Amino acid sequence: MSYLEDLFSLAGRTAVVTGGSSGIGRGIATALARAGARVVLVARGREALDDTVRELTDLGCEATAVVGDLATRAGAQAAADDAAQPYGEPDVVVSSAGINLRPPMADVDAAVWDATMTVNLEAPFWFGQRFGPGMAGRGYGPLVHVSSQQAHRAFVTSSVYGVSKGGLESLARSQAEAWSPHGVTANTLVPGFVLTPLNQRLQQDPARVAALADRTLVGRNGVPADFAGAAVFLAGPASGYVTGQSIHVDGGFSVH
Numbered sequence: 001m002s003y004l005e006d007l008f009s010l011a012g013r014t015a016v017v018t019g020g021s022s023g024i025g026r027g028i029a030t031a032l033a034r035a036g037a038r039v040v041l042v043a044r045g046r047e048a049l050d051d052t053v054r055e056l057t058d059l060g061c062e063a064t065a066v067v068g069d070l071a072t073r074a075g076a077q078a079a080a081d082d083a084a085q086p087y088g089e090p091d092v093v094v095s096s097a098g099i100n101l102r103p104p105m106a107d108v109d110a111a112v113w114d115a116t117m118t119v120n121l122e123a124p125f126w127f128g129q130r131f132g133p134g135m136a137g138r139g140y141g142p143l144v145h146v147s148s149q150q151a152h153r154a155f156v157t158s159s160v161y162g163v164s165k166g167g168l169e170s171l172a173r174s175q176a177e178a179w180s181p182h183g184v185t186a187n188t189l190v191p192g193f194v195l196t197p198l199n200q201r202l203q204q205d206p207a208r209v210a211a212l213a214d215r216t217l218v219g220r221n222g223v224p225a226d227f228a229g230a231a232v233f234l235a236g237p238a239s240g241y242v243t244g245q246s247i248h249v250d251g252g253f254s255v256h
């Protein structure tokens with residue numbers, strides 16, 4: 001094996017990516033698959049899943065999809081079980097599925113709280129409970145979460161969304177404490193503003209989009225491909241001594 005393969009190759013690995021049919025999750029799934037992993041995508045919409053699998057297969061990668069709804073505890077637990085069916089127990093688990101419902105704080109009701117916390121925080125927890133102990137037993141297993149700059153600051157009615165993302169970064173640290181002595185890493189990627197379907201409404205305002213680009217140090221907003229390198233790093237052997245961390249992939253947004 002070459003030096004770079006030794007550090008970064010995911011050949012022979014299986015990765016589960018929730019939210020792998022769109023935006024950042026799709027970008028990460030593509031990167032892991034192109035680095036050699038067999039990838040299982042999890043989301044609700046069959047059409048976008050099939051489209052992503054087709055795109056990856058056309059690139060010569062191995063990928064399949066599982067339909068699952070992470071908006072309930074039972075759904076998240078069932079989706080984790082189902083995700084292990086196509087290729088067996090995964091080596092890598094990426095939790096990118098997320099929702100941002102954005103009602104003002106005073107209008108957050110039980111339904112918004114439950115949906116946000118379940119998809120954004122509880123589902124990654126259950127995926128960790130399902131796969132973390134097995135990974136620890138095998139001595140390898142990156143858990144990668146996708147948080148948000150809103151875990152660190154209030155921003156455009158962060159409301160319960162920011163709460164869920166703050167919890168997610170704490171979850172990664174707790175998972176690292178539990179399982180890193182046994183070869184598992186748990187880390188969080190922290191995006192800034194990324195052009196994806198999640199924030200399509202905000203994208204209708206070109207002045208706002210330009211202002212957000214100006215707030216970065218790089219001078220542009222993010223795109224899903226920006227997460228490829230960091231995801232391959234966190235999923236592979238090169239990052240074995242990196243755990244419990246929140247890694248900002250945001251063009252410098254968070255330090256400006």
Ligand SMILES: NC(=O)c1ccc[n+]([C@@H]2O[C@H](COP(=O)([O-])OP(=O)(O)OC[C@H]3O[C@@H](n4cnc5c(N)ncnc54)[C@H](OP(=O)(O)O)[C@@H]3O)[C@@H](O)[C@H]2O)c1
Pocket residue numbers: 018019020021022023024025026042043044045046048068069070071095096097098099100119146147148149190191192193194195196197198199
């Ligand atoms: N875009 C940004 O600027 C930004 C910034 C910071 C953080 N993030 C975070 O990055 C992650 C990805 O966001 P994105 O921008 O890539 O969003 P996106 O393009 O809307 O993708 C979201 C993905 O999650 C899946 N999903 C949503 N609800 C689900 C559910 N109940 N069960 C299963 N899957 C579900 C979606 O598929 P289905 O709808 O078909 O289920 C889709 O695959 C999220 O955690 C988000 O909070 C995004």
